[in-house]
Amino acid sequence: MPDDTSALQLVLTGDPTLLAIVWLSLLVSGSAVLLSAILGVPLGALIALTRFPGRETVIVILNALMGLPPVVAGLLVYLALSRSGPLGSLGLLFTPQAMVIAQTVLVTPIIAALARQTVEDLWFEYRDELAAMNIGPGRRIATLIWDARFSLVTALLAGFGRAAAEVGAIIIVGGNIEGFTRTMTTTIALETSKGDLPLAMGLGMVLIAIVIVVNALAWGARRAGERYAG
Amino acid sequence: MTMRAPTSDLPIVLDNLSVSAGAVTILDRVSLTISPGAPTILIGPNGSGKTTLLRVLMGLQPPSAGRITWGGRADAAPEKRALVFQRPTMLRRSAGANLYYALKAAGIPRATHESRVADLLQLVGLENFARRPARRLSGGEQQRVALARALARDPALLMLDEPAASLDPAATKAIEDIIRAVASRGVKVVMSTHNLGQARRLGGEIVLMHRGRVVEIGAAAKLLDHPNTPEAKAFVSGELLI
Numbered sequence: 001m002p003d004d005t006s007a008l009q010l011v012l013t014g015d016p017t018l019l020a021i022v023w024l025s026l027l028v029s030g031s032a033v034l035l036s037a038i039l040g041v042p043l044g045a046l047i048a049l050t051r052f053p054g055r056e057t058v059i060v061i062l063n064a065l066m067g068l069p070p071v072v073a074g075l076l077v078y079l080a081l082s083r084s085g086p087l088g089s090l091g092l093l094f095t096p097q098a099m100v101i102a103q104t105v106l107v108t109p110i111i112a113a114l115a116r117q118t119v120e121d122l123w124f125e126y127r128d129e130l131a132a133m134n135i136g137p138g139r140r141i142a143t144l145i146w147d148a149r150f151s152l153v154t155a156l157l158a159g160f161g162r163a164a165a166e167v168g169a170i171i172i173v174g175g176n177i178e179g180f181t182r183t184m185t186t187t188i189a190l191e192t193s194k195g196d197l198p199l200a201m202g203l204g205m206v207l208i209a210i211v212i213v214v215n216a217l218a219w220g221a222r223r224a225g226e227r228y229a230g
Numbered sequence: 231m232t233m234r235a236p237t238s239d240l241p242i243v244l245d246n247l248s249v250s251a252g253a254v255t256i257l258d259r260v261s262l263t264i265s266p267g268a269p270t271i272l273i274g275p276n277g278s279g280k281t282t283l284l285r286v287l288m289g290l291q292p293p294s295a296g297r298i299t300w301g302g303r304a305d306a307a308p309e310k311r312a313l314v315f316q317r318p319t320m321l322r323r324s325a326g327a328n329l330y331y332a333l334k335a336a337g338i339p340r341a342t343h344e345s346r347v348a349d350l351l352q353l354v355g356l357e358n359f360a361r362r363p364a365r366r367l368s369g370g371e372q373q374r375v376a377l378a379r380a381l382a383r384d385p386a387l388l389m390l391d392e393p394a395a396s397l398d399p400a401a402t403k404a405i406e407d408i409i410r411a412v413a414s415r416g417v418k419v420v421m422s423t424h425n426l427g428q429a430r431r432l433g434g435e436i437v438l439m440h441r442g443r444v445v446e447i448g449a450a451a452k453l454l455d456h457p458n459t460p461e462a463k464a465f466v467s468g469e470l471l472i
Binding site: 125126128129131132133134135139143147148150226227228229 | 288312313315331383
């Protein structure tokens with residue numbers, strides 16, 4: 001990549017390095033959000049609908065984990081995946097998979113906590129009707145998740161925002177290896193420290209554009225859904 | 231909808247049944263038998279225990295004391311009972327999808343769903359509303375969807391809590407016509423109202439409640455025209471029963 005290229009040129013000409021970095025970033029954060037949704041939404045719904053000793057404590061911890069510092073999440077996953085760690089034999093450290101795991105650890109509490117609140121609010125609204133229709137626990141959870149789906153999009157967006165913006169966790173477990181584990185945020189951090197501002201700024205523009213597009217799509221989906229389902 | 235034989239849930243017998251919430255007694259030693267036949271109308275002022283009684287009859291509210299049996303059974307599975315709440319909650323789906331949901335939940339064969347949804351919407355006069363988001367409908371329309379959703383369960387016993395409260399006369403008439411049509415098909419209707427005119431128009435049997443107790447029971451014409459107890463006399467003459 002020539003040094004005298006401007007940030008805008010890099011974006012407009014579709015620079016291959018930049019595109020590869022953008023693609024990996026989307027893949028890692030998208031996979032992490034998907035995994036977190038699969039884990040977090042049912043977990044949140046389960047906590048919303050069940051009563052057990054220590055439930056309040058679980059909710060407080062879950063809410064607190066929404067603010068889990070990315071470097072701490074990265075450190076925990078690093079320890080687990082390092083050669084002497086419990087999952088060291090998998091050989092995942094410094095791979096994109098490790099980055100997905102780290103971001104999943106970071107995003108799952110966010111999605112679970114927001115899903116818990118959303119489902120619980122809907123449950124208070126639906127409780128009598130579902131009881132009167134003699135709906136069992138399994139179908140109850142499925143109904144609430146389905147009917148809350150447009151609100152849950154917001155939880156997924158919050159998770160995606162967190163994953164796409166963080167740098168601390170993935171730099172620890174991914175190692176920021178050029179052409180392999182380098183994402184938009186890790187590249188921006190590195191290139192800025194090296195003084196290559198055009199690439200850093202180009203990636204910054206792309207990152208902001210992606211976040212805006214994802215939010216616009218989610219907004220549109222939500223509006224369309226509300227028109228259909230009310 | 232099919233003609234129904236008297237359900238095994240009937241008669242419902244309440245024996246000295248009370249419901250309390252903390253120190254507050256909501257239902258106070260109620261003894262009552264709900265038998266097959268013409269609609270049973272619960273009347274009484276706000277806070278007299280009508281809604282709680284309907285929830286008890288539905289099996290949603292366990293008694294604090296006393297006993298209830300459905301057709302001689304003490305189990306409460308509400309498979310053939312349906313309750314329409316005073317402010318029904320529409321699921322976040324279309325009006326038609328609300329009915330499909332109830333049919334599926336009741337285990338009614340899938341092959342019949344489409345025709346049953348069409349029949350039910352026609353019964354409540356909402357043929358063209360199948361695709362409309364249920365929560366965007368007017369109060370009266372939502373009340374009719376809730377009625378259709380309750381009927382989707384093919385209940386033998388239909389309970390309605392103030393089904394026409396806050397509705398205008400046209401919407402009220404639509405609801406009352408549906409209730410009459412349902413009752414004429416053999417479904418036992420138990421409903422609450424504090425509208426005496428409605429009680430007279432629909433009632434077979436009237437149960438007057440006050441402060442959690444059943445004050446007087448009788449045929450509609452008799453109780454409304456010749457009440458026996460001081461409370462019933464006050465209520466039917468339009469005095470404020472507090």
